[in-house]
Amino acid sequence: MRILFSGTPAYGHLLPLLPLERAARLAGHTTTFLTHASLESVVAPAPVVGAGATLEVTLVEFHQRTGKDATTDMSPATAGEFFGGTRVDLGADEALAAARGFAPDLVVAETADFLGPLVASELGVEWVSHGVGIALEAPLAEAMRSTAAARAAERGITLTRPFASVDPWPACLQRDDWEPPADRIAIRPQAHESEAASQWRQPSFPRREHLPRVLVTLGTVIDDSEALVKIVASLAGQDVNVIVALPPSAEGETLPVEGDGVHVTGFVPMGLLLQGVDAVVSSGGAGTVLSVLGAGVPMVIWPLGLDKPLNAERTAALGAAEVIGAADEAGAAVTRVLGEPSYRAAAQGAAGHIAAMHPAEEVLSLLTGRRGP
Known part of the structure; x- marks a missing residue:
């Protein structure tokens, strides 16, 4: 199977996908990431098909369009336009071309990414939503999706729904009023460990090793x-x-x-x-x-x-x-x-x-x- 993993070009959005990607690769599936090429070292050894702008460029473009700062404003209107609008605008053409070249059988897209769902919908491929943190509140999730659906419609594409939601956030850390969706699959989060040989060694603290x-x-x-x-x-x-x-x-x-x-x-x-x-x-x-x-x-x-x-x-x-x-x-x-x-x-x-x-x-x-x- 050919599996396309798609995510916003930021560590916090890509690292949660790595355990599932690695499991798929080790099981013999062909995998690749759809994100900006500057994040290639983050997901290595998985290959990257580059699409869209960097996070920094997207933030600047969004600010020029709206006058808002998406790094501090988590309102539904702002998040919807940033993730479902500006990022899609800057990456849709490149993402569609890259996905046609890769020809995935399945797409796994992190919660805030809509380039993956866009290409899955255009290619008629099923896709899975993969969480990166605490479940989004309904108004925020809907604002992001509805904005992305409108951008997709402008291209003649009907944005489809995921057939499953992979969730790395344990139930004990969710909001008190949280109800798990029927399609939820809980995946065990893993602390990031690079597959490449690391030069890191725990530091020594001479004469202080007894201290916390x-x-x-x-x-x-x-x-x-x-x-x-x-x-x-x-x-x-x-x-x-x-x-x-x-x-x-x-x-x-x-x-x-x-x-x-x-x-x-x-x-x-x-x-x-x-x-x-x-x-x-x-x-x-x-x-x-x-x-x-x-x-x-x-x-x-x-x-x-x-x-x-x-x-x-x-x-x-x-x-x-x-x-x-x-x-x-x-x-x-x-x-x-x-x-x-x-x-x-x-x-x-x-x-x-x-x-x-x-x-x-x-x-x-x-x-x-x-x-x-």
Whole structure:
């Protein structure tokens, strides 16, 4: 089978698709990603057929059209026009041409991507929706879909519906009023681990190895060295070792911090970073939250925009995280999280829920079994 995986060109939108893609590739299926070519290294060794603009170019184009900032505005109107409108406008022709060349038998599209559904609908191929975080509220999801459907109609294409919804977000982290859709298939999220040989080695902290280890990361999108420095400064008075992970955009850079208990690194897959970590300070991105909880590690979350406040709220409701409102609050919060066993117990409970979800190999079998004639 030829399976096309389609996603917005951003780490947080593509990494959740990798477990299913890898399972499909190892099972002998031919796979490729439909996204911008600049993200080729993120999904490697899976090949990429490039389509559309980069996320940065799309954001600029959207701002020029509407005067709005899609990185801070999560309203249905804004999200609908950004994902279902502007991104489709900038990538439809290229995506359709690339998909015709690849000739997929199945399309898997992440929740915010509508180039995949567009090409599936045009080619008469079934497609699957793949979540990347907490389930979208109905008004937001409908605004995105209706805008994309209107853009498809302009091209004479009727946007079809997915036959299944693959969901990596565990039920214990969903909203209290959430009802699972009938076509939902829960897939176990996995912390990202590059298939390529990694040069990363856990740092040593001479004469400090007995102290707890704290990972500090603001995710793959937020590039705020000042905030990271403030977080590290707040941790300086605590008896901990600190690993600071910079975002991909900061490649080759470092931070003006020093000390025997501080190690700064560039982008490293989360599956490697989490080894031996006792607590994580993060901005609450979906991928980070799922990776950390999957490892049974408690968190301190400083939510910085978009879906992050909700992710933080749900994680705190489980008792697995403490939420802070400023960078300089991180140190005291880490001390509380490390000192109170209930945080780790709650994180380990969440890890149990995540472990009970279907592994990617099972999901692949379920999807191929559900496909129509």
